[in-house]
Amino acid sequence: MQRLIFAVEDDADISRLVAHHLQGAGFRVRTFANSPSVIGEAERQHPALFLLDIMVPGPDGLELCRRIRQNPGLAAVPVIFLTARTAEADRVLGLELGGDDYITKPFSPRELVARVKAVLRRFEQPLPPAVTRAGDIEIDSGAMLLKVGGRIVETTATEFRLLEYFARHPDRVFTRDQLLDAVWRDTAFVTPRSVDVYVRRLREKIEQDPEDPRYLITVRGAGYRFEAPK
Amino acid sequence: MQRLIFAVEDDADISRLVAHHLQGAGFRVRTFANSPSVIGEAERQHPALFLLDIMVPGPDGLELCRRIRQNPGLAAVPVIFLTARTAEADRVLGLELGGDDYITKPFSPRELVARVKAVLRRFEQPLPPAVTRAGDIEIDSGAMLLKVGGRIVETTATEFRLLEYFARHPDRVFTRDQLLDAVWRDTAFVTPRSVDVYVRRLREKIEQDPEDPRYLITVRGAGYRFEAPK
DNA sequence: GCGACCTTTCACAAAACTGTAACCATCGTG
C-alpha cells in the first residue's frame, strides 16, 4: 500500500534527490522532466500527490496544476509546488491556483518529506464503517479488535486486515493473488502460498473447528471465500 | 461528526479553493455565490461556522453577519470574514460587527485551515467536559491536572495533551502520525517515534505495572489504543 | 546568563511478526 508520488522537475539533480528521499520515506516516486505526459499518466496511475516545479518546460507547473484541478479524476489530488522563486507573489499565485503547500529551493530532505507527509495526512479519508459483523464474529476496525462469541481474540496486523477484507466482501471468492494485492502492503515479493498460512492462522482463531471451517471456505482451484452465516 | 462550514464567496475560483482545502481538513463545506438564501439554509442545516466574503452581491458580508447575530438560532455560530481589503479599518469594522476572525486574500491554505480550526476550538470550550475519567484516572482539562487513584500526578504539557486525547477517544487505534497531528503543535519536524517515548512516560505515570499496561495498549503494526476499563 | 526542565532524537536491546520451505494430506481424474 505504498503511495505513489508524481514529481515534475526538469533539473535532473533535484529530481533524483527528491526521488531518493521520498523513496527513503516509503513512497513510490515517478519523475517527469517535463509536463506533457503527466496528466495522462496520472489518470492511469492515480498518484496520491503531485510535486510540481513551477518552472518546467512545456506548460509550466502553475498551468499543470490548473489542469489537474479541472480534471474530474484528479481534482482532489493534493499538489505541492517546488520553486526557486521565493517572492511572495509566486507563493500567492501558486496557492490561489489550488496548490496545497509549497517548498522553496533549496530545501532540506526532511522538510520535503515532512511537508509531503503533512499534506497527505490532511487529505486522508476518515475511516469508513467501524464495526463489521458476521455470525458470532465482530470486527471493530476503529479499535482494531476482533471478538469471537464476545471474547476478544488477539490478532496480528496482517491477520486483522485479511479478515477485515474477507468480512467486508462476504460470499465472494478471491484468488490468493487478489488477496495479496488487497491486503498486503508490499505485494511484490510475497508467495501466494503465504495466504494459505494466514488463512490457517485465522481459522484457528475464529473457527469452532478449524478442520471443518464455516467462515473461511477453501474453493479448490480458485482461492478462498468468506461465508457469513445467517 | 464532520462539521459543516458555510462559505459565502462570489469568486468561483476562490470558492472552489476554499471548499477544497476545508474538505481536505475534514470539514463539510457548503458554498454560496451570493447571500440571499444563506440565512434560511443555515437555520435548517446548522453550520458550525460561517466564512463570509465581505464583498458579495446582495446584502454584503457585513450585513449578513449582522443578520446572523440577530438571529436567535444562529447568533452563537462563529463568523470569519474573508476580504481583499487589508486596511485596519476593515478589520476593526469586521470584528465590531461580530466577526470572530478575518482572513485577508490572498491567503495560504494553511492559514485558512488554521484559522477555521482555531475559531472552532475557541467556541468549543464549553462543550467538552472539563473532567475526563477512565478507570482510576481523572483528567481535569480545565485545571490541567491528572489524578491517578486520587493522587495528583505531575505531567508535562505534551504528556497531558496526549493522555487527554487518548482518553477522549477511548478504544480507538491511532497511528503515530495521527497522534502527532492531533496532539503536537508543529507536526512537521517530529519523528513518529517520539510518540513512543511519550507513551512510555505516560505508562510510567498512570500504569500500575508499566510492563503490563492496562490503559495504553500497543497495537503492533498500527499504533496505540487507550482502553477504558469498566 | 544560568539552571531547571522539557522535548526530541538516537542507538541498541528485546519482542513479535512474517514468509518460506519442506513435508504431509486430500482431491479428482483416468
Place this chain on the structure above:
DNA sequence: CACGATGGTTACAGTTTTGTGAAAGGTCGC
C-alpha cells in the same frame, strides 16, 4: 487405485516493530 495437482501444516530464521536509557538541544523563568 495411482498419480499429479492443489491445499494444509509446521517450524524457524530473518525482518520489522517497539521498548528503553541516555544524551543533546531548546526554552523558559529568574
